Amino acid sequence: MAAALKARARAEGADLAGIAAAAALTAPDAPAYEQFLACGWHGEMDYLARNADSRRDIRAWMPEARSVLMCGFSYGEPGAQKPRSRPGHGRLARYARRPDYHGLLRSRMNAVRDWLREQAPGVKAVAFCDMSPILERAYARAAGLGWQGKNTLLIGPRLGSYFLLAGLAIDLDLPVDSPEPDHCGSCRRCLDACPTDAFARERALDASRCVAYLNIELKGPVPEGLRAGVGDWVYGCDACQEVCPWNRFEAPARALPPPKVASELPLDQLAGPGSAGVRARLKGLPVARAVRRRLTRNALLAMGNSGDERHRPVLEGFAAGADPLLAEQARWSLARLDDSARRGTITR
Ligand code: B12
Ligand code: SF4
Numbered sequence: 001m002a003a004a005l006k007a008r009a010r011a012e013g014a015d016l017a018g019i020a021a022a023a024a025l026t027a028p029d030a031p032a033y034e035q036f037l038a039c040g041w042h043g044e045m046d047y048l049a050r051n052a053d054s055r056r057d058i059r060a061w062m063p064e065a066r067s068v069l070m071c072g073f074s075y076g077e078p079g080a081q082k083p084r085s086r087p088g089h090g091r092l093a094r095y096a097r098r099p100d101y102h103g104l105l106r107s108r109m110n111a112v113r114d115w116l117r118e119q120a121p122g123v124k125a126v127a128f129c130d131m132s133p134i135l136e137r138a139y140a141r142a143a144g145l146g147w148q149g150k151n152t153l154l155i156g157p158r159l160g161s162y163f164l165l166a167g168l169a170i171d172l173d174l175p176v177d178s179p180e181p182d183h184c185g186s187c188r189r190c191l192d193a194c195p196t197d198a199f200a201r202e203r204a205l206d207a208s209r210c211v212a213y214l215n216i217e218l219k220g221p222v223p224e225g226l227r228a229g230v231g232d233w234v235y236g237c238d239a240c241q242e243v244c245p246w247n248r249f250e251a252p253a254r255a256l257p258p259p260k261v262a263s264e265l266p267l268d269q270l271a272g273p274g275s276a277g278v279r280a281r282l283k284g285l286p287v288a289r290a291v292r293r294r295l296t297r298n299a300l301l302a303m304g305n306s307g308d309e310r311h312r313p314v315l316e317g318f319a320a321g322a323d324p325l326l327a328e329q330a331r332w333s334l335a336r337l338d339d340s341a342r343r344g345t346i347t348r
């Protein structure tokens, strides 16, 4: 049954499939999660502190669970140029260019569940993808999908880290897979590449410093000391994945539709009067989840970091505007442009 179940998941588009016991997490995961919360590394993501019981043990979420089928779905683009900083543009994380994965992958897992029900009538199985209070990477590691890199991303030995996770909690005792050994070795490229120095140490991320937190999750102003590090990322960040040598094994996406937008978007359209047009193109993408105000804040921030004088009129407009969040961000960005001009790093 276990082999057929994994084969079915692969037929549904999973690039990786493995089975873990639905058991309580132990060291290193349980203490690392406690430390994450105790240090406040979750920032404003209060949901990570809620339902702590089920993050320690999936059975607090589904008491009947005995096994967990974990699947990895690639969003790789082998051969594609990695996003470059382009004048007047902001970069999007790679996953964000494709239609939102949450519903798509949950429905793939529901299809696996329906197949399982046909094979084993009366079986209980519940699908999850990202949104449920479960430490998905810990179960995926236990299911042998890969090892957790020093950047905390799960890495598959034949896939790299450009894949997303989804799972199925099942009330059957199934044979479990063996974990993949760690292959990071002495490498530390991801730790050195992080633009906001967000790693407290290897495999321990202060998420409140991570660019993906600052430009996706954080509602208020980005802390001043971290603004320069955000650079031109307007939604998410891939810096710690782009440098990972294992990503030379990235595979084309099978279960996810192709990217809908370029990896660089025009900043004036994100923040300025053209934003309605660009937002129409972003419909159905993860980036559409960000409220307009947050995306505008991100674009204004990237304008300040760009050193590009052409952004000055848009920034001056927001600096004089009524929204205090955007006005403050625009004033900071204007001051940063002044600074770049003084230092001679001006772009026209
Ligand atoms: C909250 C969250 C975020 C937060 C916090 C990230 C984080 N590292 O915790 C923010 C907004 C910053 C974020 C960013 C991103 N995220 Co996110 N995120 C989540 C979410 C919802 C919860 C993660 C969580 O619970 N973190 C809590 C901390 C404590 O967990 P952890 O970092 O994994 O820490 C573990 C390790 O440190 C381990 N550990 C500690 N010491 C040691 C030592 C050893 C030897 C070992 C083996 C392990 C180990 O123990 C800890 C507990 O398991 C998950 C989905 C889910 N429900 O799981 C997606 C998820 C982790 N995110 C995902 C993605 C794709 C991203 C981004 C790449 C998006 C982007 N391009 O911008 C970035 C990557 C940033 C990064 N370096 O992690 C994917 C990751 C897929 C993969 N291949 O790993 C997930 C699984 C979503 C999904 N369903 O696919 N994310
Ligand atoms: S996603 Fe970017 S900011 Fe976050 S840990 Fe990785 S490199 Fe650092």
Ligand code: SF4
Binding pocket: 149, 150, 151, 183, 184, 185, 187, 188, 189, 190, 191, 240, 243, 244, 245, 246
């Ligand atoms: S960049 Fe190096 S240290 Fe970081 S996850 Fe990849 S292999 Fe591991």
